[in-house]
Amino acid sequence: MHPASPDDWLVIAGDVGEILDDVAAVLRLLADRFDTVIWAPGNHELWTHPQDPVQLRGEARYRRIVEICRGLGVLTPEDPYPVWDGPGGPLRIAPLFVLYDYSFLPPGCTTKDQALARAYESGAVCSDEFLLHPDPYPSREAWCRARVAETEARLDACPKDVPLLLVNHYPLVREPTDILYFPEFAQWCGTRATADWHTRYPVQGVVYGHLHIPRTTVHDGVPFHEVSLGYPREWRRHGRPPGGLHRVRPTRPEVAR
16 A cells, blocks of 8 residues: 555545554554555444453543554544645545444334344344443443534534545445445444534545445535445455555545445
């Protein structure tokens, strides 16, 4: 994975790794190659994996990764949003961390308990249930609410004269999850609290990962880019070479609907 020019910026929409040392090693490598690296956390970085010597949980784990990023010069959701002034700019790039709150319920479910029961019946249970701890918050939903409120305040304060590129691990709207093979998995894929951010703010594009279904869709005229690299078994199944980069242009691209 290399830049096309020395001035290229790299946006990472989460899931760099699960072991803290691995996350640091990958971010260090990419920071050395690209002019600027911008990271938004995925759920895998937030796992407290039993094989990780660092057993920090929840907020403390997230803050440790932010410290690592700052030591490497990698920008995070805790830093001022940088402005790209290259071709097609200016464009303010906002890495986000808002988690999920089980509000993307599968069809026929009206409560989290129903959705979780169906997920366990189908075998489509996210490992977050065992490895992603919300400490010191009482639940992942509470952590999500706190992150949504903090992020909204920052977006409200952004100058409106520069368009935004929002970068989040999870899609900010529900629609991209409609094609999941297991609809029960959608509950771990975002929150309805962000559903109007792409229209409420001067957003020119959204970048996300998590679903492992790389494509670009358009919602209310705004392109949403799913940029996940996926697992090796997915590269083989789809015939995609590893290490491909998705160029996000600040213009309206051709899209798959």
